[in-house]
Amino acid sequence: MSEPRKLEVLRAIVEDYVHSREPVGSKALVERHHLGVSSATIRNDMALLEEEGLIAAPHTSAGRIPTDKGYRLFVDRISAVKPLSAAERRAIHSLLEGSDDVEDILERTVRLLSQLTNQVAVVQYPHSNRAKLRHIEFVLLAPRQVLVVLIADSGKVEQRVVDAGTDVSDEDLTLLRGRFLSxxxxxxLAHLPQLLAPVVALCPPSLQGTAAVLARGLDKLAESTRDERMMMAGTANLARSNVDFALSIGPVLEALEEQVVMLRLLSEMAEDPRGVTVSIGRENPYDGLSEASVVATGYGPGAAAKIGILGPTRMDYPSSMAAVRAVARYLSRILGN
Known part of the structure; x- marks a missing residue:
């Protein structure tokens, strides 16, 4: 069997199985695909593919399904990620535009990506180890209560209420905000702890106690921006794909709930030249994801944070890869504005 025909037969098996969820036989391949050879030749080709571990027979079925190795070869031979349709691009644009709040943007993003792919969508919060301070606000809520707001250049907003320990006025807070901003x-943000003490020391002596409280509040907010977190949507799609998990979807759900597992996996996935990475079945280092695939790419400054989808290995890889890459590009553009 020539290499081109081998890839063509494998492609046909993958596409049919993804579409029908049924093992694929030689007769169906001949009827549905213009492969230019007889059914007997296709049977021989399928036998060779099985010998190479690219397809397998589930139980005693006459048909064949792709293996992890078969999916890997199929994905690796996708020469270019196809662009989304104009309608899909308009949907992304309309759903992601019009918000300046990072939390809201990320929530819209995972819901949209889940809808586009019918899989679980996950997104890491933007990494803030490179983030810088854009602005701060001190808002007087009561004579001793101050709302401290920190805004990073990534668009992330953190806030907390602190007890100033003594009565403070709006004029005092305006003066202190100016000193801190200067x-x-x-x-x-990673350097903030070292920079705050000198700022407090330069504040008027009568306000240094309040300044120290506000500095501690800013330090806590900067620390919270460094927490590794992720957001997800579409876990109900796993229930609809339950038959694709021969063992149980339980381990997959556990991996999603234990965010550290997914965060580590996303962080370790390096992009390939097409701008998107695919981890298939047992390629995933966590055993609970041995029947799942993850498609991910980076976004934001330096593409440091990741966005992607998780689903069964039987997924539409070309469309999923296109959706993940397109949504990531829109997200990067919106957060960069």
Whole structure:
């Protein structure tokens, strides 16, 4: 069997199985695909593919299904990720535009990606180890209560209420905000702890106690931006794909609930030249995902944070890869504005 025909037969088996969820036989391949050879030749080709471990017979079925190795070869031979349709691009644009709140943007993003792919969508919060301070606000809520707001250049907003320990006025807070901004505006959030003490020391002596409280509040907010977190949507899609998991969807759900597993997996996935990465079945380092595939790509500054989907190995890889890449590009553009 020539290499081109081998790939063509494998492609036909993958596409038919993804579409029908039924093992694929030689007769069906001949009827549905213009392969230019007889059914007997296709049977021989399928036998060779099975010998190479690219397809397998489930139980005693006459048909064949792709293996992880078969999916891998299929994915590797996708020469270019196809663009989304104009309607899909308009849907992405309309659903992601019109918000400045990172939390809202990420929530819209995972819901949209889940709808586009019919899989579970996951997104890491933007990495803030490179993030810088864009702005701070001190808002007086009560004579001693101050709302401290920190805004990063990634668009992420953190806030907390602190007890100033003494009565403070709006004028005092305006003065202190100016002092803090002059000392830390544009500074990397990771460096904030070292920069806050000198700012407090330069504040008027009568306000240094309040300044120290506000500095601790800013430090806590900067620390919270460094937490590794992710958001997800579409877990109900797993229930609809239950038959694709021969063992149980339980381990997959556990991996999603234990966010550290997914965060580690996403962080370790390196992009290939097509701008998107696929981890198939037992390629996933976590045993609970041995029947699942993850399609992911980076977004944002330096493409450091990841966005992707998780589903059964029987998925439409070309469409999924296109959706993940397109949504990531829109997300990067919106967060960059």
């Amino acid at each position: 000392g830390i505006s544009g500074a990397p």
